[in-house]
Amino acid sequence: MGKYSKSMFLKNKITHKVSVIFVLFSFTIVPNAFAQQMSEDGVKTLSQEQLDGFREQAIKTINDLEKFVQVIANKKNSLDKKNDAIELALDLFISDTTTIEISSLSSNKTHIYPIGGYLARLKLLPYLSVKITWYKIYLGTQFVKGPNGYYYGSATFLQKFEGRSNNEMGNYTDVTKRHIIIVLKKLDLLNGDSKTNKYVLKLGDIKVEETTHG
């Protein structure tokens, strides 16, 4: 946990909690549009080429997601527009049971929330604008096949959140390290008589490991 002064923490207590939500979303790696081919029989470790492909997908997706987050968070946008963005953001996740774990600066206790609930709260935030700067991504080399046929890997991210407000909350900035499960879901694509297998990258549970003052 980063080093905050107590007064700084009290001032940012509410804004921090809310900002974590923003940041978490920006970690999502989308990409129905970027399906990656993988071998059918038990991929255990991805090649460098495949990893590079997924990393590229991740970067593109994060950019897309940042746009969703900014739409959801911007006070100027209509409720309909925000709801559409939430729907698109939710589609990036493997299921509606996906959760986010959030650490609190006030205690060692962590909180786990469903992604849908957090997205819904995101639109109620009072920020005028949100800027998310993505610093680093580490994609683990292992993807392990689960009993459902999906492949599970993980990524670690470092990202800076900046929320701008013109009310008493003031501006808020933090840097957060978090881990996310990446799920490769197999799709059977039919092309005439032939069938090809492709894997689509979806997002799983998210854990925040460390948050410091940006």
Added chain:
Amino acid sequence: MVKHLFLVFVAFFIFIDLGKGQITFGMDSIMLQRFDFEDKQIAEFFDRFNYKEPVKFANNLKSTRARNIIALINLKDTGLSHSPETLNFLNLVSNDSNEVHLGFYDENWYAISHCSFSYLNKNCLIDIILKPEAGLDSSYRWVIFDVKSDIFPAPTKANRNITFINPMDHEVGFSELSKALIKRNSIFQYTSDSYRADYLSAFLIMVKSGILKFNQINFVDFQFLQVKGWEFTVKNFNRSDYNSGWLISSIKKMTETEKHDYIKNHFMNNL
């Protein structure tokens, strides 16, 4: 002695560079600098241990497998980093001819999830031991292997000649069974000599029935027993230091027989 000094030498390079970062940059910059060096995931721990991912050392120190593995040790624990056992372990695993590699698909490694529960309106700690289990189709999943907690004490078999159900008690409808169940405290003493407590089943039933309410997972660490002749643990050191993340926190010599007994005694309640 030479190797001992080498270990300290590497540690010096690791720590001195972070010191510079702390003076020059803010916290976010330190996180940024640390990100490449720290061991962020268990998958990364495997890759670095196997020298599949060479660590980028400070001050252009050349990466070798031995240095990679030194960087995976909690160097702030001088008892560990100065231990002859650590150096012997390092000699073994960093020598490529010994072909010591780690991987997710290995047998004999465990995750210990240190959890907080509420039991009878009081907070209690329970360690849930998990291990990867393979399916028939080469798929894997983590399974709950066992639980450890003070709420599951080892049953005492003392005073079995004092607390028992007398051999003719069936003639009176097992009146002493009623007494034993009401008294509760000595209930384990009424079981067969062959009885072994299965705390995992008890835990599962208590969770399912709601008697035991889950609060949170406090932290997770890992125990590796797959290196022949050795056992070591890996914990997450989340600190402002290049020597951080998933690091080896203890190393012990352990024969294969001792490992068998260890698993039986510590993870399986002598079942």
